[in-house]
Every structure is written in structure tokens, then in C-alpha cells.
Amino acid sequence: MSAAVPSKAGLFDCRDSFAKTIEALAEADPRIVTVVSDSVGSSKLGGFRTKFPDRMVNVGIAEQTLVAVGAGLANGGKVPFVSAASCFITGRALEQVKADIAYSNVNVKLIGQSSGVAYGELGPTHHSIEDLAWLRLFNNLKLIVPADPWETEQAIRAAAAFDGPVFVRLSRMAVPALERPANAVFEIGKAETLVEGTDTTIIANGTMVHRAVAAAKTLAAEGISTRVVNMATVNPLDEAVIAAATETGAIVTVEEHSVRGGLGGAVAEVVISTNPVPMRILGFPGFVPTGSADFLFDHFGLNETGIADAVRQTIARKK
């Protein structure tokens, strides 16, 4: 198991990066433990279990207890990484996330695996396109949505280094490694401008970032100078970068999430309070029909073409 091995040519499953990073962190810090709900394989934590059998707690299929046990382990001085399918660790255990983790303000890292529509054909029970909207309400819970293997490693390391509650939303969808400067640094709460532009800004995170970059290239060829911001941290938001984006006069947000209350809603809350400009929020409208994740991305315009179209339409609304 290695993050360096692409699942398809040039594409990566960020869970590999998560697994490799958590194993490396655990080697160095005996406080680090993992907590799972029969979710070892889906979290790619088989290697961790082999290396640290006494430091993995498997509570069985019991997500309320999964999250609460994380809080208890933190009380006992551990740094728990609690990992399960994002749809269940959030929706099934939402009150535990609220009371035991966020409101109690404990040093627990929640890892939402296979978020968004990664489980495609399994349907909306297994999709997690509501998680950011739910969790964004807990003001002290850091929310990070990494876009590629490098950012996944950085996010996991930053979560471990931060003393407090963090949710990291991972995907199992294959993504390319983003191009960024060799001296790039990741910081919780800091957005990353991947492409400079002056006519409009696309703000994306997670699996949508590389699609946004591709759309910006298409638009550049048409003479539309498009900025692309990777807003990996949804809480706290990088409000300065959003305020700066309003100066391009139009903003399109893209996320593998519902259009209600996620990244787009978060950005809109900042935009209306600073410099209102035309905006478009791209995502899923609600419960989606049957289809693979890739089918659903295309069906709802969450691809290079759909994003470029949305940008053109939003620019047309500039005052």
C-alpha cells in the first residue's frame, strides 16, 4: 500500500495517502490511535491494524459509540482518528459529533470516508452530500476537504498537530495530483489559488478542484481569465480570499455536495456581507438518481464542460 502507486495512470485514491500518513504519524506519536466501526477495509486501515493492533479500536457497526469513544479516548490522553463512511459518521452520529466532540471541544479527528457520491449506484442512503451542511453549523469544528494525495497528507498532518476537533472529508474517487509550486504549504483555514485570473473566480474543493482547473484552461482559450481557488478548508473559511474573489466580479463554486449549505452556501454568506457579485453554486440538487459517481458528475454538470458553461452564464450576469 503506497500513495505513490496510482490506481489508474496518473490518478490516485486519497485513502492511500491517508493510510500511509496515519501510519507514519503513529510511528512517531504513541498517542495516536484509530477508531473504526467495522470500517477497516473501507478506510484502508489494514496496514495500521497490522502494525499497531492494540491501537485500533473497532466498536462494531455502532456509529454513535464510534464517535463517543473517540471523545473518551481523547479524555484519556489519546489522539484518536475516528474513521468511517462519511454518510454514517456524520448523519448517524450527528448528535455525538455535536455534543461529545464539537461542544465538548475535544481533541478528536473525524475522518469521513467515501464522501459525496463515491458510492454511486448504492444510492442516496450511502451518499454523503449533506455532511458539510450539517457539520458547518458546529462553529469550532475544523472542516477540511483535500483535493489530491499531497493535500490529503498535509491535512492529516495538520489535523494531528492541531489541538481540537477536526473533520477531514475524504473521497475514494480517483483524482490526479494537482500542479503546485514545490514550496507549497498547507495551512488549516488558508485557501490556495491554483490559477490566477481576473474575469471570474471558481472556488472548488475536493474532487472538483482538478475539474475546475480544466474548465479554467478551456475558458482561458476563449479569452476568459479565470481564477481557480482551492478552498480545502470550509471551516474556518479564508474570508480574505473570498473577498478578493469578488473583485473578479463573478464567482462560481463547485463541490461534490448538495447545493444547499455546503461550500457554496459558506462562500455566499461571505460574499453577501462584503461585495455582492453574481454567484452560481454547482453541486447536487438533493437526492440523486441511480448511477455511478462519474455518471452523476456528468449528469449534474460537475465536469469541465458544465463548470465552463456555468462560468460563462455567471459572467453574463455581471452588472
Add this chain to the structure above:
Amino acid sequence: MPVPATPLKNDLVAEIAAQALWIRRRSFQMVYEAQQGHPGGDFSATDVLATLYFGVMRYDPKNPRDPKRDRFVMSKGHCTGAFYSVLARAGYFPEADLSDYMKPLSKLNGHPNRNYLPGVETNTGPLGHGLPVALGIAIAGQIDNADYRTFVLTGDGELQEGSNWEAALTAGHRKLENLTLIIDRNRLQQGARTEDTASLDPLDDKWRAFGWHVEVVDGHDHAKLLDVLSKSPKGRGKPLCVIANTFKGKGVSFMHDNVAWHHGVPTKDQFEQAMRELV
């Protein structure tokens, strides 16, 4: 440490009884002054709390997050009258602060907040949260082979929350002898008797079936509580469930076993009568 060095057992029981009386009087005054609270459950839980804090647990209120401390999780987080009283009495914060109970911007919220008050391990209030968190603390102790104990007090109606049984399963599976659950078995939930709502009996058999060692005691008998709670868990090989048979409103005649006092508040006359009875 508030617990005196190896006191004679009779002295210790008398000390616990004195503390319990103080807690009942003070918590009822808090409810009377705030005109809010859950005094019936405060009174059913008081003797368990007094026994734990003045006869069983190891803790240092000056070092409330000492990694070696015994932990207490107040799962029935609505009974803050009794809980805050025992914490103040144990030295975690000044007794005078109890007068701030539920006042605007007070640290003494209706349900406990660990970020406001030392001695609170986790924020409770919604039911069914305490045991799963206590389970996590006990697992941390098990991983470290530490010798601290983790105690959690739940109500009995609270056991209708499924999260308790998730945690019960894993505690039994892991043979967590460092974990002790005490059930305040007053047989009354907010609106009715537990057995008329979603019955819990035979409650002892349920816990045994989940792999726990069960002790059923009079939850107002300090000597009995002291016996079962202070016994070393070493070698038991199972988590301990103490079913403390109690009465809601214990100690005041007009509140005794009366569901109306779940969150009833006293009039001036009732308060004065209670103070005359609690001596």
C-alpha cells in the same frame, strides 16, 4: 484529596451521609432560586454521588485533568443541582458559585460544560451519551494499562436510548473491568413510570447478557454503595453495572416517588418544608 486517609468505615459512612444531606439541601436551594431544575432526579442520585466523591474516587480538585485521576461521567446531565453541589463540595470551585445556577452568562449551565467548569469530563444533556464516552475513557486506560477507574451515572429511563446498548456490547466484549456503570433506578422517567413506558425489567439480566457483572443495591444505602463501588475491579474480568434502586425525590415527603418532581420547582412553602425535613 478530600478523602481522608484510611478512615474507619463507620466514620466514612457518616461523612458520606453528612455530605449527602448537604448536597440535598444546597441543590434544592439552587432549584428554588433558579426556579428551574430537575430536583427529583437530583435527590435520587445524591447518595451515589456523595459515595463516589467522598468515599470511592481518587481525584485532586486542584489538578482536575490529572491523567491518573478516576473519571466520573454524569450521563444524566440534567441533574446538575446535585452534580454541581458535589463538585463544589469536593473543592472544584467555590461553593458560593452555586448561587449562579442557570443565571445569565453563568458557568453553571442547566447541563454541564467541561469548558466552563473543572471536574466535568464531557458535556452531557442529551441522554445516552455518557456511557459511550466513558467506554472510550476506559478503553484508553486499558490500552495504557493505567489503574484509574471510570465511573458513569445514568438514569434508568435514559437506558431507552440505543446508544447505551451499543456501548454495553463493546464494554462486555473488551472485558473492561476498569469501567463502572451506576444506574439511578428510580423507575420514573419524565412523564411516567419506566415500566409503563418502555419497560426495562429484568434490567439485571440484560446487563449480564451483555457480559457485565451486576450488583443490585439500595441506592440510598451509603454502606452498601461504598462496598460495591470501592471493591477493587482487578481480576473481575468484566465491567461492573451497579443497579442502584432509588426513589425520585428521596428525602422530602411530598416529592418521594412523585413523577411531578422530575422538573418541578418548589413554592416558598414547599421549599421551607423541605428544609425542615432535610435535617
